[in-house]
Amino acid sequence: MSERKSIHGEWSSGMAFFLAATGSAIGLGNIWRFPYLAGENGGGAFILVYLACIVLIALPILIAEITLGRRGRESPLNTFRRLALDEGRSRAWAGVGFIGMLSGIIILSFYSVVAGWSLEYIWLSLRGAYQGASADRTDQLFSMLTSSPWQQMFWYTLFLALTLIIVARGVRKGLERAVWIMVPLLFVLLAVLVAYALVVGDAHAAIVYLYSVDFSRLSGHAVLLAMGHSFFTLSLGIGAMIVYGAYMPNRLSIMRAAISVAVADTVVAVLAGLAIFPLLFARHLPVAQGPKLIFASLPAAFGSLPFGFLFGAAFFALLTLAAWTSAISIIEPVVSWLVELGWSRPRSVLAVGSVVWMSSMLIDFSLNVWSGITWQGRTLFDLFNFVSSDIMLPLGGLLIALFAGWVISERSLRQELRMNRGALRLWLWVLRYVTPVGVLLIFLNALGLIRGAL
Ligand code: PFF
Numbered sequence: 001m002s003e004r005k006s007i008h009g010e011w012s013s014g015m016a017f018f019l020a021a022t023g024s025a026i027g028l029g030n031i032w033r034f035p036y037l038a039g040e041n042g043g044g045a046f047i048l049v050y051l052a053c054i055v056l057i058a059l060p061i062l063i064a065e066i067t068l069g070r071r072g073r074e075s076p077l078n079t080f081r082r083l084a085l086d087e088g089r090s091r092a093w094a095g096v097g098f099i100g101m102l103s104g105i106i107i108l109s110f111y112s113v114v115a116g117w118s119l120e121y122i123w124l125s126l127r128g129a130y131q132g133a134s135a136d137r138t139d140q141l142f143s144m145l146t147s148s149p150w151q152q153m154f155w156y157t158l159f160l161a162l163t164l165i166i167v168a169r170g171v172r173k174g175l176e177r178a179v180w181i182m183v184p185l186l187f188v189l190l191a192v193l194v195a196y197a198l199v200v201g202d203a204h205a206a207i208v209y210l211y212s213v214d215f216s217r218l219s220g221h222a223v224l225l226a227m228g229h230s231f232f233t234l235s236l237g238i239g240a241m242i243v244y245g246a247y248m249p250n251r252l253s254i255m256r257a258a259i260s261v262a263v264a265d266t267v268v269a270v271l272a273g274l275a276i277f278p279l280l281f282a283r284h285l286p287v288a289q290g291p292k293l294i295f296a297s298l299p300a301a302f303g304s305l306p307f308g309f310l311f312g313a314a315f316f317a318l319l320t321l322a323a324w325t326s327a328i329s330i331i332e333p334v335v336s337w338l339v340e341l342g343w344s345r346p347r348s349v350l351a352v353g354s355v356v357w358m359s360s361m362l363i364d365f366s367l368n369v370w371s372g373i374t375w376q377g378r379t380l381f382d383l384f385n386f387v388s389s390d391i392m393l394p395l396g397g398l399l400i401a402l403f404a405g406w407v408i409s410e411r412s413l414r415q416e417l418r419m420n421r422g423a424l425r426l427w428l429w430v431l432r433y434v435t436p437v438g439v440l441l442i443f444l445n446a447l448g449l450i451r452g453a454l
Pocket of ligand 1: 025
């Protein structure tokens with residue numbers, strides 16, 4: 001076990017780590033992206049493949065990230081450098097931490113725009129803005145929001161400010177305190193919303209749509225989507241779990257913690273579908289793709305259901321909370337690195353926040369004033385989403401798997417993981433061979449190199 005101490009502080013308990021890491025994992029990916037992907041790509045069959053990907057690809061990397069973090073006890077960039085030097089390898093491995101920080105900034109710039117919409121929808125729900133509105137009308141309402149640069153700016157600026165305030169207060173007083181309140185609240189809201197959807201919605205249709213196992217709807221491409229999503233949903237590839245591991249007390253079992261996080265994240269993803277689809281099917285609403293599923297179709301359902309304004313507000317509060325606890329984990333790797341360079345935490349937060357705010361502005365404008373500017377048919381919003389989720393995260397994950405599997409000695413890993421030799425060997429074997437091949441497939445798919453073949 002490493003005797004190093006983090007200069008940033010430590011989680012006070014195993015529960016604190018669990019809440020922070022689960023808060024990071026549960027985000028827009030679970031509540032909006034997963035249900036939609038599952039519904040479109042074979043329901044239960046997709047979910048089975050996704051579970052296999054979680055176990056074979058994502059979980060081994062999650063364990064690796066937490067292990068590296070706890071051994072290095074520094075920001076991801078400095079952890080890579082330090083651990084590589086410990087093993088007598090090149091300090092250039094620090095570049096993996098750098099790629100991660102860059103991906104984090106890119107992800108957060110569109111994540112905060114979407115979270116900003118979610119914040120605004122809490123307000124719209126409470127005001128009854130979409131009560132009794134048709135699907136066309138709620139679609140229009142959403143288009144109006146995205147076509148107004150200043151209105152959008154107000155909401156993502158607010159979301160970023162809320163995120164930055166927490167990170168500026170540090171690990172114990174900021175992150176830990178926030179997740180103690182927000183993550184349990186998130187679970188309560190989800191339970192209430194699932195119960196509501198099952199009572200007032202068409203649960204049968206939703207269950208058939210989501211969970212019937214239909215392998216004929218499962219294409220090769222869907223398998224790769226499931227793999228990519230398993231990655232995004234566990235917050236892998238940018239160093240978020242490395243930095244959270246750096247704050248984990250030595251006495252905790254990494255394996256147990258990682259499995260709990262993966263299970264909680266998966267349960268939430270599966271439940272989120274049950275909070276959404278029964279409502280849409282009850283009103284025979286279109287299962288829209290992309291952001292519209294939540295921001296155009298779903299409000300039309302809430303708008304015509306009993307107490308819809310209240311449950312609508314609760315749904316968007318849930319989405320905002322989920323995005324918020326993820327956002328803090330996206331910037332912590334960069335902030336911790338600046339603090340290690342000697343900057344104060346508030347100053348580091350302000351610097352990172354300004355950069356993210358400016359790139360959010362690019363995303364904002366790409367949806368309205370610059371919507372005509374596209375590259376190969378993609379707006380900047382699509383491009384940022386694609387480059388970060390489909391290219392940079394898998395690349396970061398691949399390098400992390402190679403680093404933990406091939407650069408760090410088995411002895412160091414055993415000291416940190418403290419598990420029996422057989423289990424360690426199995427994990428290492430998966431990490432060395434299965435995970436890199438899987439990630440490589442996602443990566444080639446994202447670049448369009450194997451899409452035609454599948
Ligand atoms: N896991 C988050 C989600 O499912 O929405 C997204 C995410 C958070 C990705 C943190 C990467 C990250 F570091």
